[in-house]
Amino acid sequence: MPQQDNLSDSNSAGSDMSVFFLSGILGLEAMHLWISIPFCSMFTVALLGNCTLLCVIKTEASLQKPMYYFLAMLAVIDLVLSTTTMPKLLSIFWFNFREISFNACLVQMFFLHSFSIMESGVLVAMAFDRYVAICNPLRYATILTNSVIAKIGLAGLARAVLIMVPLLFLLRRLPFCQSHVISHCYCEHMAVVKLACADTRINSIYGIFVTLFIVGLDLTFIVLSYVRILRTVLSLASKEEQLKAFNTCVSHLCAILMVYTPLVLTSIIHRSGHQVAPHIHILMAIFYFIFPPMMNPIVYGVKTKQIRDRVRLLFRGKNV
Template identity: 90%
Template sequence: MPQQDNLSDSNSTGYAPSVFFLIGIPGLEAMHLWISIPFCSMFFVALLGNCTLLYVIKTEHTLQKPMYYFLAMLAVINLVLSTTIMPKLLSIFWFNSREISFNACLVQMFFLHSFFFMESAVLVAMAFDRYVAICNPLRYATILINSVIGKIGLAALAWAVLIVVPLPFLLRRLSFCRSYVIAHCYCEHMAVVKLACANTRINNIYGIFTTLFFVGLDLTFIALSYVKILRTVLSLASKEEQLKAFSTCVSHLCAILMVYTPVALTSIIHRFGDLVAPHIHILMATFYFIFPPMMNPIVYGVKTKQIRVRVRLLFRGKNV
């Protein structure tokens, strides 16, 4: 009975636990070692691919262009996203190290959500880059100068931080009394909110609002850019010119699909959560943070001749 009184008192003052415990993949704990093999492989490819891409863009003077600067930003974001989640995930899979401190959980959550919004903003910037290159080619060099690109990158970072920075403070005000076990393999905002015994309406509304409104806003800007691009491309005289213009957008369109498709599927699974096994939801949510970082360098490497040639020479040990 005294313990219950103390618990009640601590809840009324906004008690926060010192540690949480991550389950990993619920229902598949016995298979964690086997699941770690593809995840570890994808993580290694993501690290190698994005680091190689950054090195090639830095050292190859023909790639010192706005499109590749945005691609470098995307590579940095991919590295942050994958390295924020994968070390802890692999420690759960390999060593059953499930404990994570409350502050470390908030930090992980902040980096994951803020860099997701930053990635979305960079995809908007890349759509703008393709719009200017195709619709206003004569002004491309004067519009997207280095200082403008730098300001766009800083604006994307500031935008993402401002969106996400309220989340840790909203969580700190909550009391946690039900359980300290997070039914997830990383500190996802809503998974932590579900553990609270206080009123979580503000957290729920803010989480839904930020995802639907800001991601919806980014997708709207991307769609508008491609509507204008499509009109311009279709006005070109020959099919060869049309195909050449479209080919410059293929890599970006692939990146858009790889980023937003898992988000859409995860949202659908959330909506119909009772019909989907928990491990499917967790695997899909985790897949997002490792699959696009792995695939983006591959897609751009395959579609971009300069990157493809430079990487081939790099791994052959030759200088360009």
């Protein structure tokens, strides 16, 4: 089989320390072309949806609010995550272009993991936004000013960079003297670490620490925000007021589920590696980087009347 031969050739290229090879979806190589169809479709929808969302938020005066600024941040992050993974993935599926330099691998890894951390931070910021809007509505405009929103965005960026830079330095110090075939479709941290012919315990421990720290801390803040929101909503007099208040949180809750569910499942599958087929793990990991970017604009477009109306006018070619 040609693809197997290519992987064998890549093993023999192990003397070139600067070149690595991505395996694609192990066990499903013969189906790569068919698998590319849904992933290419989701990538196209993600690009169109997030670009449209950014255009609408920029041009619609009624959307110049904190909630939509955070949504714009989420759209930018989703665009980066999907464009960092999908072009290389599709080149493997369509043209069998598996080669990637070590430096390019590190760059891809940095963008994937740092922007995933930023996405988690933006979801926390959006939870805080809903908490202020529902629990302290009279102070909403004074608490979430443009300056505060900018500082939150910069803090999220700084946190992601400060966490990821040590991970890259730890990886660069490792020698790779055996196989250079990464058993994945992209440069996933642990998949690269497994190729090192040295003690990788520090890398593994730091990787686990980062995952537990980010997911644990951010989910704790989100849960605490929604506990306060739930208490406030239940204290409202009428059912209509309760439904109206809670309805403003539905889109954000959907975004949380779409981001954290694949992340948790991928982590569980990764920890029970020998019990799960490799292609399941790889497909779930790819799903994490393409499904939320595709669905977030759809969910917010369906649930937000201002976005829905503006998109309708935009595609009709009318001026507002």
